[in-house]
């Protein structure tokens with residue numbers, strides 16, 4: 001292991017309040033995937049990190065650069081230029097972070113590729129929020145889109161997630177990034193729907209490419225994302241889209257009940273589609289205890305009581 005330049009900084013997140021990131025691969029990309037949509041430069045996949053900061057360097061820096069200069073941090077995010085579970089001392093790092101984090105939550109953003117490995121599951125057990133990517137189920141899709149390193153057995157990823165969910169009682173979020181002509185095919189969406197139903201995450205975030213990708217691939221539209229959210233048939237789906245259209249329509253109390261009987265809506269759905277009067281109607285239904293608000297790993301969902 002050699003000395004690295006440590007980087008810490010705000011992690012883009014509207015969902016977790018003040019969130020600061022701890023980069024486990026600050027010098028260059030070290031990832032076991034080579035996703036077509038990656039916002040980092042394309043790089044050869046690796047099975048483990050070869051250059052990384054020590055646990056002591058990271059903990060000292062978190063204490064001195066983050067915790068001493070920020071009074072209120074909602075979330076400390078373990079991340080990387082690449083895949084953070086390739087960090088060899090992850091369990092020790094999590095243990096040490098838990099000793100100093102105070103009231104902050106610990107979150108990890110992982111591509112999910114290593115979740116079937118017991119040592120990785122053990123390391124993740126003491127993290128408050130685990131967010132795993134799952135773009136594909138079929139081998140064909142994994143090969144074309146995520147382009148995993150040969151050290152990864154993509155056939156074990158879904159069963160690894162089911163097994164992990166079974167023992168992990170804290171917040172598990174799945175993230176799916178849709179890329180045109182690849183994982184937006186009907187067959188793949190059906191596989192994803194079946195996998196999500198078995199994994200039972202607290203929430204599924206779906207989105208598409210919104211920054212320049214490493215390779216020439218295209219996003220899908222917001223409309224298509226919305227259609228996919230219905231096809232996945234899971235109650236807690238959060239659509240993330242930078243150009244999400246604003247409709248601001250009127251909904252009576254009855255139509256809100258009808259809408260929410262179909263499926264819960266996220267705070268972002270409400271924000272972008274309800275006009276002022278509809279929001280007042282929603283508040284009345286909440287006070288009348290006809291609708292409840294659930295905070296699902298940082299995103300509020302509105303559902304029928």
Ligand code: SF4
Nearest residue numbers: 031033035038082111
């Ligand atoms: S897993 Fe993340 S860092 Fe790795 S190639 Fe894919 S998008 Fe890039």
